[in-house]
Amino acid sequence: MTEQTSLREQRQIQLEEHESYFNLVWRKFRKSRVAIAGGLIVLALAVLAIFSSFFSPYDPVKLNMRSGYTPPSRIHFTDVNGTFYGRPFVYQWKQVVDENMYMHWVEDTGTLYFVNFFVQGWEYKWLGLFPTRLHLYGVAEPGTIYILGTDKFGRDIFGRMCLAGRISLAMSLFGTFISVAVGSVLGVVSGYYGGRFDNYLQRFVEFVQSFPQLPLWMALAAVIPSTWDQMAVFIAMSTIFALLSWTLLAREIRGKVMAMRETDFVLAAREMGASDMRIIFYHLYPNTLSHTIVVLTLTIPSIILAESFLSFLGIGIQEPLVSWGVMMREAQTIQTLGFNQWIIAPVLFILLAVLGFNFLGDGLRDAADPYTIT
Amino acid sequence: MTEPKKILLEVKDLKQYFPIRRGTFRREKGYVKAVDGLSFFVREEEVLGLVGESGCGKTTAGRTILRLYDPTAGEIWYTRQDGQRINIATISQKEMKPLRREMRMIFQDPFSSLNPRRTVKEIIGEPLVIHNVARGRELEERVAELMKAVGLDPNYMERYPHEFSGGQRQRIGIARTLSLSPRLIIADEPVSALDVSIQAQVLNLLQSLKMDLGLTMIFIAHDLSVVEHISDRIAVMYVGKLVELSTTEAVLYHPRHPYTEALVSAIPPADPDIHFSRIRLEGEVPSPANPPAGCVFHPRCRYAQERCRVLEPTLVEIEPEHFVSCHFATELHLRGIGGNNVA
Numbered sequence: 001m002t003e004q005t006s007l008r009e010q011r012q013i014q015l016e017e018h019e020s021y022f023n024l025v026w027r028k029f030r031k032s033r034v035a036i037a038g039g040l041i042v043l044a045l046a047v048l049a050i051f052s053s054f055f056s057p058y059d060p061v062k063l064n065m066r067s068g069y070t071p072p073s074r075i076h077f078t079d080v081n082g083t084f085y086g087r088p089f090v091y092q093w094k095q096v097v098d099e100n101m102y103m104h105w106v107e108d109t110g111t112l113y114f115v116n117f118f119v120q121g122w123e124y125k126w127l128g129l130f131p132t133r134l135h136l137y138g139v140a141e142p143g144t145i146y147i148l149g150t151d152k153f154g155r156d157i158f159g160r161m162c163l164a165g166r167i168s169l170a171m172s173l174f175g176t177f178i179s180v181a182v183g184s185v186l187g188v189v190s191g192y193y194g195g196r197f198d199n200y201l202q203r204f205v206e207f208v209q210s211f212p213q214l215p216l217w218m219a220l221a222a223v224i225p226s227t228w229d230q231m232a233v234f235i236a237m238s239t240i241f242a243l244l245s246w247t248l249l250a251r252e253i254r255g256k257v258m259a260m261r262e263t264d265f266v267l268a269a270r271e272m273g274a275s276d277m278r279i280i281f282y283h284l285y286p287n288t289l290s291h292t293i294v295v296l297t298l299t300i301p302s303i304i305l306a307e308s309f310l311s312f313l314g315i316g317i318q319e320p321l322v323s324w325g326v327m328m329r330e331a332q333t334i335q336t337l338g339f340n341q342w343i344i345a346p347v348l349f350i351l352l353a354v355l356g357f358n359f360l361g362d363g364l365r366d367a368a369d370p371y372t373i374t
Numbered sequence: 375m376t377e378p379k380k381i382l383l384e385v386k387d388l389k390q391y392f393p394i395r396r397g398t399f400r401r402e403k404g405y406v407k408a409v410d411g412l413s414f415f416v417r418e419e420e421v422l423g424l425v426g427e428s429g430c431g432k433t434t435a436g437r438t439i440l441r442l443y444d445p446t447a448g449e450i451w452y453t454r455q456d457g458q459r460i461n462i463a464t465i466s467q468k469e470m471k472p473l474r475r476e477m478r479m480i481f482q483d484p485f486s487s488l489n490p491r492r493t494v495k496e497i498i499g500e501p502l503v504i505h506n507v508a509r510g511r512e513l514e515e516r517v518a519e520l521m522k523a524v525g526l527d528p529n530y531m532e533r534y535p536h537e538f539s540g541g542q543r544q545r546i547g548i549a550r551t552l553s554l555s556p557r558l559i560i561a562d563e564p565v566s567a568l569d570v571s572i573q574a575q576v577l578n579l580l581q582s583l584k585m586d587l588g589l590t591m592i593f594i595a596h597d598l599s600v601v602e603h604i605s606d607r608i609a610v611m612y613v614g615k616l617v618e619l620s621t622t623e624a625v626l627y628h629p630r631h632p633y634t635e636a637l638v639s640a641i642p643p644a645d646p647d648i649h650f651s652r653i654r655l656e657g658e659v660p661s662p663a664n665p666p667a668g669c670v671f672h673p674r675c676r677y678a679q680e681r682c683r684v685l686e687p688t689l690v691e692i693e694p695e696h697f698v699s700c701h702f703a704t705e706l707h708l709r710g711i712g713g714n715n716v717a
Contacts, residue, residue, distance in 0.1 A: 263486045264481045268547075271440055272501045
């Protein structure tokens with residue numbers, strides 16, 4: 001028998017193919033429809049954000065003052081004469097002035113522009129790597145299609161929403177990652193060692209928690225120098241959100257670890273001669289993972305909301321970076337909003353993102369602990 | 375009788391007090407004297423049964439001997455393979471680590487003593503990994519051997535603990551304990567969490583392992599019927615102290631301490647026709663935080679006299695190999711199994 005012959009062959013042991021942790025989680029997760037819906041929403045938003053250029057027929061940062069505040073294009077299948085076309089088309093909006101000198105947007109039914117799919121448009125780099133001109137949809141020149149209208153500068157709102165998703169989602173993910181890393185490590189250590197260290201850390205947690213969040217965010221965000229480049233601001237903002245949201249997780253993990261610290265399997269590990277590090281990271285931490293995953297999915301929407309809020313107030317992300325909150329800034333005055341209702345559209349994505357992550361978290365909470373006999 | 379084997383472990387006047395802290399400033403308001411002056415020894419290849427009611431400090435004693443707790447006072451002398459004697463009570467955890475290969479524990483609760491997130495292979499192999507004994511394929515092979523030794527199918531090594539029954543889980547725990555071929559095993563009520571039918575299986579397994587591997591064991595139980603078959607000698611504990619220590623036969627048939635007599639009377643006879651007259655002890659086990667003066671057993675003792683309330687008895691060897699802690703050990707006529715009275 002050669003060296004290479006595996007143990008399994010030698011002993012004729014047919015080790016059964018065992019389901020991995022993620023398989024087990026997936027099997028349980030799949031049963032919850034709400035969780036699947038949440039997952040799909042999140043996935044869809046992520047795809048829209050990552051391939052935002054593909055989904056926007058016009059360059060979302062290029063100014064086009066003449067078409068400022070254009071209403072959303074209406075998708076038609078039948079023209080004004082009642083003729084049915086088998087494919088969607090749009091009319092152009094034009095401004096007319098009525099007898100009371102009010103301006104109105106009316107559709108110019110003279111020319112119809114068919115919506116084409118997979119068209120060539122403005123040039124961008126696919127995933128930042130390969131230059132391409134391919135876009136999901138568009139209409140022939142000189143027609144335009146703005147499915148959610150345009151903002152003050154004539155930029156396609158849908159395209160900008162997709163682009164803004166990059167910052168909003170990336171910031172919440174990055175912030176949550178820092179928050180969970182800090183929160184879970186401090187929570188496990190605090191719960192495991194207890195004593196004086198735990199006492200000091202918990203008093204610090206209370207100190208952080210007792211800050212009124214909003215003014216503190218504002219103060220910290222205001223401290224970021226305006227001369228910093230975009231990336232630095234992005235990281236600084238994420239860190240600010242993370243440093244204020246880790247406390248909840250730290251508390252909860254600490255509680256779980258304190259309960260687990262006295263269980264026999266931790267005692268057994270100590271009896272074997274396992275080091276503290278091994279007990280913490282090999283035995284205790286994996287057992288808090290299900291909890292961490294749930295808190296993670298709940299921290300993400302809270303950071304999305306916080307970011308939108310700060311950006312809405314004008315102290316978060318600044319142009320030319322664009323996030324959902326930045327886009328909402330334009331909707332700050334009733335007047336603008338009253339005439340151009342479509343500029344509130346980014347709220348839709350914020351809502352979807354928050355709901356999606358909450359549904360996902362709900363499903364994960366039930367699925368993340370497959371090792372219990374139910 | 376063959377020549378007595380060498381002493382592997384000797385415990386001298388071991389004390390384990392846990393402070394009671396109360397109030398805002400967590401000041402020490404007293405002590406729970408979980409183990410209060412325990413002395414005994416274990417010979418090589420011998421099984422010592424440690425018996426007592428729950429809360430009498432058996433488990434604490436076991437854990438203190440393995441330095442899972444730091445003892446308050448006393449000495450724990452362990453003899454290594456080369457004859458070197460080490461006082462475990464005073465060495466550091468770092469110095470303790472190599473000894474953890476030789477002294478292992480079987481835990482009481484097979485449900486909480488296995489990490490639910492680790493496979494059986496990882497659980498049984500963990501001591502081997504910690505002590506750098508085996509890795510990879512070698513580890514897998516060793517785990518398969520151990521699983522066979524305790525009567526588990528090695529095909530199941532990739533499974534998680536929740537997929538096993540209580541008896542199987544206890545076998546996993548035993549395999550983990552055996553993985554480093556220990557010289558001393560402290561079995562902390564290894565069967566009390568199991569069904570009676572499974573208890574017998576696990577006891578038989580331990581019995582055969584003892585025969586095959588020549589294990590030295592301290593077998594902790596709250597029930598004499600569990601230890602009577604496996605033990606060579608039995609030590610009876612009451613509220614942190616030893617009340618009687620002798621060979622299994624002497625303890626069962628000729629008990630010299632009133633508490634042992636009551637325990638022995640609680641062993642149900644195998645024959646249902648035999649009249650089963652159990653001695654019922656009055657009252658509760660005293661709190662180890664506030665033990666009674668004099669003999670700790672006197673409030674519940676049928677034979678207690680004035681002397682017992684005042685003077686604390688010491689553990690005395692009244693016959694060879696028979697230690698009793700009672701003022702009237704030689705005077706009382708106590709009942710053993712089958713109503714045998716001591717002359």
